Amino acid sequence: MRRKRHPKKDVEAVLVELELLGWTVQVRHGTGHAWGLLRCPNNDRDCRCGEFCQMSISSTPQNPANHAAKLKSKALSCIYLLAEKEKDDGKI
Template identity: 65%
Template sequence: MARKRHPSKEIEAVLEQLEALGWTVIEGKGHAWGLLRCPTNNTECRCGRFCQMSVWSTPRDPERHAKQLRQKALACTKLDEK
């Protein structure tokens, strides 16, 4: 089943880019629209588990939130090995 689209075009574009790199978008619970999860589960990754980030539904500055998501995801140490 296809995931629902994010209401912000900037954030949706980043989500599509990261999905192409293998990241998974999980439907959110509570205050988050969703959760981005790294394709690897490695102890050398940031927290020693899946790298994951919350995707907010209505951030104050959608462009800034999109940029932060992209930067954190591309900084994941395990993407270099793919």
């Protein structure tokens, strides 16, 4: 089943991009300002002690483009994605 779309197009575009990388979006209903949660596919103890393994997605961000950029930046800083990229680039 397809999830509900985020009302801000910048945020929705980033969510779709991150879902293609394995991140999951859990839409929350009636929980204040949080529209949902973005969860890392590699949620384990080795991954920064869980610091970036889950991020809150705002339902009404003051600046949707900035909120989307922050979500993307944090997600793409995942130690597993960085290690995979280095491996692909031949650095490992």
